[in-house]
Amino acid sequence: MEKGIHLEFEVSGGNFASAGTASDEIKKHLKQLGIRSEDVRRVAISMYEGEINMVIHAGGGRALADIYLDRIVIELIDTGKGIEDIELAMQPGYSTAPEDIRALGFGAGMGLPNMKKYTDEFHIESEVGKGTKVVLTVYFAENKKSG
Amino acid sequence: MDIDIKSLHTVTLDPDKCKGCVTCMKRCPTEAIRVRNGKAKVLYERCIGCGECIRLCPHHAKKASYDPFDTIYNYKYRIALPAPSLYGQFNNLTDINYVLNGLLEIGFDDVFEVGRGAELISAASKILLDKGHIRKPVISTACPAVLELIMVRYKHLLPHLLNLLAPVDIVAKLAREKALSQGIPAEDIGIFFISPCPAKVYALKSGLGVKKPLVEGVLAVSDVYLRLLSAMSSLKPEQIKPISKLGVEGMQWASSGGEAAALYRDKYLAADGVENVNNVLKALEDNTLRDVEFIELNACISGCVGGVLNIENPFIAKARLRGLRKRLPNGKCNTLADQGKSLDYYMWEKEPDFKDVYKLDEDRLAALNKLIEIDKILEGLPLIDCGECGAPSCRAFSEDLVNGEIPPDTKCPKVIDESAKNS
Incomplete structure (x- = not known):
């Protein structure tokens, strides 16, 4: 089996304050591994977007992270209402977030596009009424002296 | 030196x-x-x-x-650099010239107010913000504890850092040039900052952002205070020379939010207290601070008036400075044009050294193995972060074990207690 670290987080629905906990823990691990800071940033941003998505749209879910020598694979799994038209949901600015969430400054329709933009591999599957699964992969650059 | x-x-x-x-x-x-x-x-x-x-x-x-006060006597010509927070330490003060004249009484030959440097840095900051070369939001680097925090923990925020020297660096340079232009021999000049906090002592002595240290020594407000107070109280009004060249903007740098306010921009935030600072930096890491152009961060609650080398309660000091500020001239007291220096004069001479203090190993595979080991050790720990073992958290204890900082057979005291109970 490939050597790696497996982390699991519960993301609770409707609780904005708890979003970022998983991202924080993962950042800590990556920094201890000495991963290049730009890659840590890409993971942090896409992870946080994923957490917020689950908080807003799915009533929470689970985040699984597997950190390997050359990459991190993050799975965001929820049992929420699912996405009807994934292609549409992937368009920057498209949002189904309710008005009250938008008033908070969230739900600008950049969640999924940002997750795709900041990761190397992006995979999404969703079934209406059942839930959504997003798999993100970020490959780490080789360590340079200057980091 | x-x-x-x-x-x-x-x-x-x-x-x-x-x-x-x-x-x-x-x-x-x-x-x-x-x-x-x-x-x-x-x-x-x-x-x-x-x-x-x-x-x-x-x-x-x-x-x-910090340096003992008597260090100043190693130099024939002594210049004091008082920070604006110093003015908040005195009861019933209505004119900051009392403080400056007091400094001349206790052994200094000249004074150069750090707040003047702050006004110059504000002016230079505006230029850099407009140029737009620094990634937004731009993070202030005036608080050396914040800069050190970023260096150890958030090095990828480097493109956001305002690459300007601290106000005290600028006035140290200007004060030396002034003394030299008056014909004072270089070896006679001793420039001393009166510091509200240990971070500034360390930054100046180690030469943070500069090629070599700009001052001969750093004194503590708490160490200067009593001498200064007694000198000030024996000064008569007619003895007070109008030395101060400080304006409102420079003065307000002493409290949190003052640096940001001096930029006259709408989209800024100012956070104070090291925990709050940490949270802002974390949020910036996750890209969740949108709509902010400038971030002012101070490790001490209330800003520099909250520094541990001060005498006075930070909130009292802040209130006093509000009163003193009203008596100061507003705007354009210390301008870049007056000094006639290029922008480079105000900028970092070198980037601060970023440190990878949390990296477990230079080799990534070895680091990964250590991380796996840490997680394994954590499974056997109570995860209550009691500190009894001498590490701040169960995780830190496991890290110390894996890094060989403590003997490999070290056991968690709580686990030992538990097994003693059971046997």
Whole structure:
């Protein structure tokens, strides 16, 4: 089996304050591994977007992270209402977030596009009424002296 | 002047006073303290000089490092650099010239107000913000404890950093040029900053952002205070020379939000207190601080008036400065045009050294193995972060074990208690 670290987080629905906990823990691990800071940033941003998505749209879910020598694979799994038209949901600015969430400054329709933009591999599957699964992969650059 | 960085310490411990309680260790924002053999030990490569441990120690066992007052007598021509926060330390003060004249009474030949440098840095900041070369939001680097925190923990935020020197650096340069232009021999000049906090002592002595240190020494407000107070109270009104060239903008830098307000922009935030600063930096890491152009961060609550080397309660000092500010001229007191220097004069001479103090190993595979090992050790720990083992958290204990900082057979005291009960 490939050597790696497996982390699991519960993301609770409707609780904005708890979003970022998983991202924080993962950042800590990556920094201890000495991963290049730009890659840590890409993971942090896409992870946080994923957490917020689950908080807003799915009533929470689970985040699984597997950190390997050359990459991190993050799975965001929820049992929420699912996405009807994934292609549409992937368009920057498209949002189904309710008005009250938008008033908070969230739900600008950049969640999924940002997750795709900041990761190397992006995979999404969703079934209406059942839930959504997003798999993100970020490959780490080789360590340079200057980091 | 040669300084041995290794012998430079932000804080030192009085081992007789240290009771080995875990107060400082638990609250250190960078997990830079361990309790070993019943005494608090600082891991200096992680220390950012914020002074939290000095502030919190119930036994006053932690001391900030600074130069004794008598150091000034090593020089024939002595220049004091008072920070604006100093003016908040005195009761019933209505004219800051009393402070400046008092400094001349206690042994200084000239004074150069740090707040003037702050006004110049504000002007230079505006230019850099407009140029747009720095990634937004731009983070202020005036608080050296914040800059050190970023260096140890958030190095990828480097493109956001305002690459300007601190106000005290600017006035140290200007004061030296002034003295030299008056024909004072270079070796006679001694420039001394009167510091509100240990982070500034360390930054100046180690030469943060500059090629070599710009001052001959750094004194503590607490050490200068009594001398200054008695000198000030014996001064008669007719003896007070109008030396001050400080404006409102420079003065307001002493409190949190002052630096940002001096930029006259709408989209800024100002956070104070090292925990709050940490949270803002974390949020910036996750890209969740949108709509902000400038971030002012101060490690001390209330800003520099909250520094641990001050005498006065920070909130009182802040209130006093509000009163004093009303008596100062508003706007354009210290302009870049007056000084006639290029923008380079105000900028970092070199980038600060970023440190990978949390990296477990240079080799990534070895680091990964250590991480796996840490997770394994954590499974057998109570995860209550009690500090009894001498590390601030169960995770820190496991890290210390894996890094060989403590003997490999070290056991968690709680686990030992538990197994004793069961046997």
